[in-house]
Amino acid sequence: MKPVINPKLCKGCNICVYICPKKCYTKGTDISEMGYFNAVVSFPEKCYNHNREGKLICELCVLSCPDQAISWHPETEEEKKK
Numbered sequence: 427m428k429p430v431i432n433p434k435l436c437k438g439c440n441i442c443v444y445i446c447p448k449k450c451y452t453k454g455t456d457i458s459e460m461g462y463f464n465a466v467v468s469f470p471e472k473c474y475n476h477n478r479e480g481k482l483i484c485e486l487c488v489l490s491c492p493d494q495a496i497s498w499h500p501e502t503e504e505e506k507k508k
């Protein structure tokens with residue numbers, strides 16, 4: 427599974443950038459529709475949950491996001507190969 431940021435909910439606080447132990451997130455450089463520099467999931471393949479299904483582990487990013495902007499999505503076949 428991979429973490430995905432909802433651009434309509436993210437406020438660009440960057441908590442996910444600082445808290446992820448695997449450095450999956452980076453600070454955004456493009457301003458969102460809502461007027462924030464949203465964080466970016468730049469390295470989803472580094473996440474503990476990469477290629478993991480069923481019970482997920484870590485989830486620090488999801489639990490720490492004050493706007494509940496991060497959710498889990500299945501990876502594509504291409505992404506699974508990374």
Ligand code: SF4
Nearest residue numbers: 436437439440442491
């Ligand atoms: S913690 Fe949530 S609101 Fe803050 S930058 Fe990350 S996704 Fe956006």
Ligand code: SF4
Nearest residue numbers: 446473474484485487
């Ligand atoms: S689950 Fe953990 S390792 Fe994966 S992106 Fe979130 S904080 Fe990083």
